[in-house]
Amino acid sequence: MTQDSSILNAFFEECEDLIVALTEGLEAMREGHADDETVNAVFRAVHSIKGAAGAFALDELVGFAHKFETVLDEVRSHRLETDDGLLRTLQRAGDILADLVDDARAQTPANRNAVDPVLAELQALLGPETAQEEEEFVFEAMTLDFGPLDDAEGGYRVTFKPSAEFYATGNDPVLILKALSELGEVKTQLDTSALPDSFDAFDWSAGYLVWTVDIPGLGTDLAIRDVFQFMDDLCDLKVEPLTEESVPELLEPDPVPVTAQPVAPVDEPQEQAAVPAPKPADRTVKKPATTLRVDPERVDRLINAVGELIINQSVISQRLQEADLPNSSDLFSDLDDYKLLAREIQEGVMAIRAQPVKPLFQRMLRIAREAADATDKDVELVTEGESTEVDKTVVERLADPLTHMIRNAIDHGIETPDQRQAAGKPRQGTLRLSASQRSGSIVIEIADNGAGLNRPRIRDIAVERGLIPSDAVLSDPEIDQLLFAPGFSTAKEVTNLSGRGVGMDVVKTAITALGGRVAIATIPGEGTTFSITLPLTLAVMDGMIITVCGQTMVVPISSILETIRPTESDLSMLGLKSQLLHIRGDYVPIIDLGERLGHPASDKPMADRVLLLLQTESVSQCALAVDDIFDQRQVVVKSMQGSYGEIVGVSGATILGDGKIALIIDPDAIAHSGAMPQHIHTSPQGDRIHATA
Amino acid sequence: MQQPDDAAQTKELEFVTLVAGGQNFCIEITQIREIRRWSPVTILPHSPDYVLGVINLRGAVIPIIDLAAKLGFPRIDPTERHVIIIAAIEDCTIGLLVESVSEILGVKSDMVRETPKGTDDATTRAILGIIAMGDDMTKVINLATLLPNNDPVAA
Numbered sequence: 118m119t120q121d122s123s124i125l126n127a128f129f130e131e132c133e134d135l136i137v138a139l140t141e142g143l144e145a146m147r148e149g150h151a152d153d154e155t156v157n158a159v160f161r162a163v164h165s166i167k168g169a170a171g172a173f174a175l176d177e178l179v180g181f182a183h184k185f186e187t188v189l190d191e192v193r194s195h196r197l198e199t200d201d202g203l204l205r206t207l208q209r210a211g212d213i214l215a216d217l218v219d220d221a222r223a224q225t226p227a228n229r230n231a232v233d234p235v236l237a238e239l240q241a242l243l244g245p246e247t248a249q250e251e252e253e254f255v256f257e258a259m260t261l262d263f264g265p266l267d268d269a270e271g272g273y274r275v276t277f278k279p280s281a282e283f284y285a286t287g288n289d290p291v292l293i294l295k296a297l298s299e300l301g302e303v304k305t306q307l308d309t310s311a312l313p314d315s316f317d318a319f320d321w322s323a324g325y326l327v328w329t330v331d332i333p334g335l336g337t338d339l340a341i342r343d344v345f346q347f348m349d350d351l352c353d354l355k356v357e358p359l360t361e362e363s364v365p366e367l368l369e370p371d372p373v374p375v376t377a378q379p380v381a382p383v384d385e386p387q388e389q390a391a392v393p394a395p396k397p398a399d400r401t402v403k404k405p406a407t408t409l410r411v412d413p414e415r416v417d418r419l420i421n422a423v424g425e426l427i428i429n430q431s432v433i434s435q436r437l438q439e440a441d442l443p444n445s446s447d448l449f450s451d452l453d454d455y456k457l458l459a460r461e462i463q464e465g466v467m468a469i470r471a472q473p474v475k476p477l478f479q480r481m482l483r484i485a486r487e488a489a490d491a492t493d494k495d496v497e498l499v500t501e502g503e504s505t506e507v508d509k510t511v512v513e514r515l516a517d518p519l520t521h522m523i524r525n526a527i528d529h530g531i532e533t534p535d536q537r538q539a540a541g542k543p544r545q546g547t548l549r550l551s552a553s554q555r556s557g558s559i560v561i562e563i564a565d566n567g568a569g570l571n572r573p574r575i576r577d578i579a580v581e582r583g584l585i586p587s588d589a590v591l592s593d594p595e596i597d598q599l600l601f602a603p604g605f606s607t608a609k610e611v612t613n614l615s616g617r618g619v620g621m622d623v624v625k626t627a628i629t630a631l632g633g634r635v636a637i638a639t640i641p642g643e644g645t646t647f648s649i650t651l652p653l654t655l656a657v658m659d660g661m662i663i664t665v666c667g668q669t670m671v672v673p674i675s676s677i678l679e680t681i682r683p684t685e686s687d688l689s690m691l692g693l694k695s696q697l698l699h700i701r702g703d704y705v706p707i708i709d710l711g712e713r714l715g716h717p718a719s720d721k722p723m724a725d726r727v728l729l730l731l732q733t734e735s736v737s738q739c740a741l742a743v744d745d746i747f748d749q750r751q752v753v754v755k756s757m758q759g760s761y762g763e764i765v766g767v768s769g770a771t772i773l774g775d776g777k778i779a780l781i782i783d784p785d786a787i788a789h790s791g792a793m794p795q796h797i798h799t800s801p802q803g804d805r806i807h808a809t810a
Numbered sequence: 811m812q813q814p815d816d817a818a819q820t821k822e823l824e825f826v827t828l829v830a831g832g833q834n835f836c837i838e839i840t841q842i843r844e845i846r847r848w849s850p851v852t853i854l855p856h857s858p859d860y861v862l863g864v865i866n867l868r869g870a871v872i873p874i875i876d877l878a879a880k881l882g883f884p885r886i887d888p889t890e891r892h893v894i895i896i897a898a899i900e901d902c903t904i905g906l907l908v909e910s911v912s913e914i915l916g917v918k919s920d921m922v923r924e925t926p927k928g929t930d931d932a933t934t935r936a937i938l939g940i941i942a943m944g945d946d947m948t949k950v951i952n953l954a955t956l957l958p959n960n961d962p963v964a965a
Contacts, residue, residue: 713855755870760873761854764854777866
C-alpha cells in the first residue's frame with residue numbers, strides 16, 4: 118500500500134513537471150513559436166501524462182489526455198492550422214488537463230461542466246470520430262525502437278552490447294541476463310574481444326562486453342522487449358529470430374552460467390556509479406537529470422540543525438568574550454572561520470528550499486486569461502524575473518494573494534478596449550508581473566497600465582462604508598491604503614470575479630502572515646503598481662529585541678511603523694486605565710504588552726517606557742508599550758505549535774545568543790485581544806486562560 | 811498456541827522511579843530521553859499554573875511541566891537540586907520537573923496492576939497502573955495525559 122502510494126506520488130510529481138513543460142510550450146506557441154520542436158515538446162508532455170495515468174487507471178485523465186494528444190498529433194503533422202482559435206483551445210485543454218491531474222490527486226470527481234465543453238472543442242477540431250482511434254491508442258504505448266520483428270517459433274537471439282552510459286546509470290547486465298534466463302532455457306555467450314590487451318589501456322567508463330543470448334523455443338519477442346524496456350538508448354540491442362544454422366553454432370562454446378557473468382570490468386564502473394542514477398521510469402520523460410527530489414521534512418530537519426549551529430556559534434563567541442582572553446588569541450581567528458563556515462552552510466541549506474517563482478507565474482498566466490475572458494477585456498500578462506528564487510512555502514502561500522491581485526487588476530484596473538481606445542491607449546491592456554531580489558528580500562510587482570486608482574471614489578466609498586469619518590483629511594498614500602481595509606470594495610456591482618467575499622484585505626493579511634508588506638503606487642490614467650516585499654525565507658525574521666517585565670521578547674520588524682519615546686504631553690488618559698498616544702493629530706490606543714501577556718502591571722510611568730507604533734490588521738494602528746529596546750537583528754523562528762500548542766499573542770520563539778528562549782510576539786493577536794476584551798481571560802476549565810478565537 | 815502469547819504478555823519492562831509531591835512514581839524508560847538539572851525557564855503567557863515555561867534543549871523549544879502541580883500536589887519550588895526528566899510522547903517532547911530520580915526498576919509486564927477503582931482525582935487520572943515494590947509501591951505515569959495541549963478546548 119505504501120509502495121503504491123509512493124509510486125503514485127512520484128507520478129503526480131512527474132505530472133507537475135510535465136504540466137509546467139506543457140504550459141511553457143503552449144505559451145511559446147501562443148507567442149508565435151509554433152515550430153516542430155515546441156509542438157513536439159507539448160505533445161510529449163501530454164503523451165507522458167496519458168501513459169502514466171493509464172498505468173494507474175485514472176480513466177478521466179487518460180480519456181481527456183488522449184483526445185488532447187490526438188489534436189496535438191494533428192497539429193504536429195500540420196493537418197491542423199495553428200490559428201488563434203486553435204491556440205486558445207489548446208491552452209484551455211492544458212488548463213483542464215492540469216485540473217484533472219489535481220482532481221486525480223485529490224481523488225475528487227472531475228468538474229464535468231468545465232471538462233466537457235473543452236472536450237467538445239477538441240472533438241470539433243478532429244472532425245467526426247475516426248475508427249482508427251482505438252487502434253492508434255494501443256500502438257502509442259509502444260515507443261521502443263526495435264525495428265521489424267517477425268514472430269518465430271524457433272526462439273530468438275538477443276545481441277546485447279551495453280553502452281558506457283548503461284553502466285554509468287547503475288544498470289547491471291547480470292539482472293538483464295537473469296531476466297532473460299527466466300524466459301526459458303538460454304544459451305549465453307560473452308564476447309570479450311573488444312577488451313584492450315593491456316590493462317593500462319583500459320577505459321573504466323567504456324562498455325567493452327557483448328553478450329549473445331539465445332532463447333530457443335520462445336514464441337514471441339514481447340517478453341524480451343519487456344526486459345529491455347527503458348534501455349533502448351543505453352545499449353546496442355538486436356533481437357532476431359533464431360535460424361537453423363545459428364543454434365548449433367552456439368552450442369559449441371561452454372555455456373557460461375549466467376550468474377557467473379560479472380567480470381571485473383562490469384563490476385567496476387558500477388561502483389563508480391554511486392551517484393544516484395535516474396530511475397528507469399524517468400527515462401520515458403525527457404527532462405534533465407539535474408534535480409533531486411527530497412522529502413521536505415528532511416530539509417526542515419537540516420534547516421533546524423543549521424539554525425542550532427548558528428545559535429551555538431553565537432553562544433560560543435559570547436562565552437569567549439566573557440572569558441576575557443587576549444585579543445591576539447588564535448581562538449578568535451578560529452572562531453571567525455567557524456562563523457563564516459556556519460553562515461555559508463546556512464545560506465546553502467536555505468537555498469535548498471528556494472524555488473523559482475516560474476511555476477507560480479505560469480499559473481498566473483492562466484488566471485489572467487480567465488479573468489480577461491470573464492470581463493471581456495483584452496489583457497496581456499507579461500512576466501519578468503521568473504527565475505527569482507523564493508522559499509518554497511512562500512511560493513505556495515503567494516498563490517492566493519497573487520491570484521486575487523491579478524483578478525483585481527484586470528477587473529478594476531484595466532479598462533475595456535473601447536475605453537482604452539478613447540483614452541488614446543492601445544486596445545490591449547498590459548499587466549506586468551515581475552519578481553526580483555533586493556538586498557535580503559524579494560520584491561514582487563504587479564503593474565497594470567490601466568486607469569490608475571480613482572482616489573476621490575475610493576474616499577467616497579470608504580466614507581460610505583463608515584471606514585473613515587466624512588471630514589477626515591487623508592494624504593494620497595493613506596487613501597490608497599484604504600483599498601486594504603476590511604470590507605472595502607470598489608466594484609459597483611458584484612461581478613463573478615470580485616465580490617466573492619474576499620477583498621484586498623485578505624491579500625494584505627496573507628502577505629503580512631508571510632512577514633511581508635504591500636505598497637501601492639498609482640498614476641491616474643497611467644496605471645497602478647502593487648509591490649509586495651517579502652523576506653527570503655520564513656525560517657529567519659527581522660526582529661526588534663525588547664524587554665518587558667524582565668522577559669526578553671521579539672517583535673517582528675515588519676509590523677513596526679516607528680518607535681517612540683513619549684513625552685507627558687503625548688499621553689492622555691481614557692477612563693481609568695486606558696491611555697492614548699497623541700501622534701500627528703491622531704489618537705492611538707496604547708497596549709501594555711506585559712499586562713496583555715498576563716504579567717502584573719508595570720509601575721514604571723508610561724513616559725519612561727518605549728512605545729512601538731504598530732500597523733496591524735485588526736486595529737489600524739496601536740502603540741505597544743514595552744520596557745526597553747535592545748537590538749534589531751535577524752532571529753531564527755521556531756514554532757511553538759509542535760511542542761506546546763498555540764499561545765495567544767505569541768507566534769513562535771527564538772533562541773538568543775546566550776541560549777535563552779525569547780518569545781516572538783504576534784502583534785496582530787495582541788492588538789486583537791485588546792479590541793475584543795471579552796474573548797480573553799475567560800476559560801472554560803478555569804486553570805487555563807486562552808482566547809476562544 | 812498459549813505459550814508465545816504468554817511470553818509476549820510478560821515481557822520485561824524497565825521503569826525509572828522518581829519522587830514528585832513526596833510520593834513515588836515511575837515512567838517507562840523507553841519514553842525518557844534524558845535527565846537534566848533544573849535550569850531557569852522562559853515564562854509563557856496565559857499558561858496554566860503547572861506549566862513552568864519553556865527551555866532551549868539544543869535548539870528545540872521544550873515546555874516544562876511541574877509534575878507535582880499537574881498531579882494535584884503543591885507546586886515545587888525549583889532549586890539547583892531538582893531534576894528535569896525529558897520525555898517523548900508521540901511527536902512531542904516535554905520536560906517534567908520532579909523532586910528526585912531514584913532508580914531503574916525492572917519488572918515483568920504482568921506485575922503492573924490496574925489502579926484500584928473508586929477514586930477519581932488529578933493523580934489517578936494520570937496513572938496507568940501500580941507496581942508493588944517490596945513494602946512500598948510506585949505508580950506508573952501516563953505521559954499522554956500530561957501534554958500541555960492535550961485538552962480538547964485548546965485549538
